[in-house]
Amino acid sequence: MTKATETSADSAIIAQHIVRRFGDRTVLDDISLTVPRGELFGLLGPSGSGKTTLIKLITGIDRADAGNIQLFGEPMPQLKMLQTFGYMAQSDALYQELTGKENMAFYGSLYGLKGKVLADRMQSAASLVNLTDHLDKQTSAYSGGMKRRLSLAIALLHEPQLLVLDEPTVGIDPVLRKTIWNELRTLTEKGVTIIVTTHVMDEAEKCDRLGLIRDGKLIAVDTPVAIMVQAGVHTIEEAFISLGSERSEHS
Amino acid sequence: MRIRALVVRITRQFLRDKRTLALLFLAPLLILSLTKLVFDGNTVSPEIGLVGPTAALSEKLEEQQASITLFDSFDAADKALHDGDLDAIIQIVDGKPDITLEGSDPSVSRSTQLVLQKALQSGAQDLAPTVHYLYGGPDMASFDSFGPVLIGFFSFFFVFLLAGVSFLRERTSGTLERLLATPIRRSEIVLGYLAGFGIFTLIQASLIAWYSVQVLGMSMSGNIVNMLLINLLLSLTALTLGTLLSSFASSEFQIIQFIPIIIVPQAFFSGLFNLDAMNPVLQKLSYIMPLYYGADAMRGIMIRGEGIGDIQLDIYVLAGLSIIFALLNVVALKKHRRM
Known part of the structure; x- marks a missing residue:
């Protein structure tokens, strides 16, 4: 407990011994993790490994069965903390009948934005993801990549201190993907903490630090380079395979 | 503020979806007209x-x-x-x-x-009795008698279906998950849905009431404001029940499966058919059916000209059921976000 209060001032996320079970299946098993403010932290793991569950616990959408989580020094879950982060879910949570603009306005007003502030924020978020020309179209007419970009713009709308992005660049072309990563980098320089889940390995290498999740266990947390060195390999992909199998041999 | 955002969103979605609008507003009128044509024709000469x-x-x-x-x-x-x-x-x-x-x-x-x-018998004309009617009259057709029940039934049925499907879609499309990642309260979601759908059900109720009295010429002895009130309450019950039950469905098809379980039995017990011949214990089943109270009040207003005092029990029950279902909805949302 004392350790937590020492570091809570400069840590965005402190998770200690998190356990989450669904029925008799343990989805997250004793996960401890600290993410400092302004870090771009990547969660890497195969589907079903518990990445999304971990994100839901950190943001307070779900509750851990054991362990505790602090977000910006506040114990989670708490309703008011939902205002502090922007969330981009794995599925594009858009209303098909509404235009891009109406979708943004809806979510924006849920975060308490209105009037000119809302209009300005909508404009800058849309231009960041290159959607300004398509805002008046119904989202049912959007391509997969456009929907992804609109979801990202919505997550950025209220200028949150923490961005939680679940597979943000699926279906986005390489050029725009690069722009988005550059923008994420700029945001971290402004002090925004970003958590990204991905299974694109070259994206993983762009993160400040990586957490490798497998079968609900955090098998490694370090910078991409340190992880590769530790595993004695040259790519994150190989590191993931080697660290994963090492772990299962021990247990 | 957040409730308003939901209401605006639901309204926009409705206005974009012309077919759903037609289902809500025109389908009840069509079916009421058809029923009138079938049951209100000239008497058949054998x-x-x-x-x-x-x-x-x-x-x-x-x-x-x-x-x-x-x-x-x-x-x-x-x-x-x-x-x-x-x-x-x-x-x-x-x-x-x-x-x-x-x-x-x-x-x-x-x-x-x-x-x-x-x-x-016509030989013995001196003994022919003089007949008086307490309600209705010799010209009252069977459509006048069960028309009020049908009005209630359609308000209930279409709103139940629409609310159930929209809320389900909110879940399956992932927008509910996203919605719950914003600082909105669970109760605000339920209230937003009530208000957003409430606007459209009020329009539907007024349209049906106007059409059945003015166009179809259904007998109407009571106050149309009371009729609207009952229709609105019935729709709200359907709305809250529909959204609540959608938590137990995983696809649109499973919502349809609720029709024979939830809707059809209510039609039987609501007074479309005379229940006097039924086992008295089974008759009591009607007391748990929202439509029974709605139909009872509608009949009271339209045929017997009952005022607000006569139908207050029905009003309390329908309002009470709506509140209970709405609260259960707020609890059911806990499944998706535990605060």
């Missing part, structure tokens, strides 16, 4: 075949607007009965009338028997 010398009887039957065909032998009449040209045959056996009914449609048999009875 086709009766007479065998043998029955001139006096024939005259009396024609007074009762039956159409009479004379036959020389019973066999010829019997053949016509088999061919479907006749509803009944009358012959005199041993000085007494002997009647053979076609019998495959009970309602035709009944009206034929009624005509025969009137014709055979």
